[in-house]
Amino acid sequence: MNNCIFCKIVNKEIPSNYIYEDDDMIIIKDINPIAKKHFLAIPKLHFSDVVSMSEDNAKTIGKMLKKIGAIADSLLELEKGFRIVMNKGEHGCQSIFHLHLHILGGEQLSPHFN
Ligand code: AMP
Ligand code: ZN
Numbered sequence: 327m328n329n330c331i332f333c334k335i336v337n338k339e340i341p342s343n344y345i346y347e348d349d350d351m352i353i354i355k356d357i358n359p360i361a362k363k364h365f366l367a368i369p370k371l372h373f374s375d376v377v378s379m380s381e382d383n384a385k386t387i388g389k390m391l392k393k394i395g396a397i398a399d400s401l402l403e404l405e406k407g408f409r410i411v412m413n414k415g416e417h418g419c420q421s422i423f424h425l426h427l428h429i430l431g432g433e434q435l436s437p438h439f440n
Pocket of ligand 2: 331333371372373424
């Protein structure tokens with residue numbers, strides 16, 4: 327909301343490296359990449375995490391996943407595969423409390439998740 331950095335990026339109050347935008351979401355490059363390719367898919371509506379999301383929010387996430395799948399090979403250049411990660415809470419190392427999906431790829435990822 328007012329003080330949320332991802333709301334500010336969605337509203338273009340803070341510049342970012344925008345890759346894609348539609349009615350539901352934006353995709354930007356992560357400022358601190360942990361893989362050769364590291365994107366963030368951010369819903370335009372503010373909600374904190376998977377625990378607090380509404381049915382409508384969940385539908386939006388479903389649409390986002392479908393769209394990410396559709397543009398993975400072309401726009402995102404992830405034809406050899408990728409990983410989608412959603413962090414939640416302290417143990418999940420969530421640091422920004424506006425739900426987002428990490429899209430990781432561009433190189434061979436480790437089979438271990440932590
Ligand atoms: P999480 O730890 O799951 O909440 O992920 C937050 C992510 O947002 C981290 O990977 C950060 O590197 C990334 N991040 C923080 N600020 C920005 C920004 N201004 N532009 C792009 N990515 C950002
Ligand atoms: Zn927000």
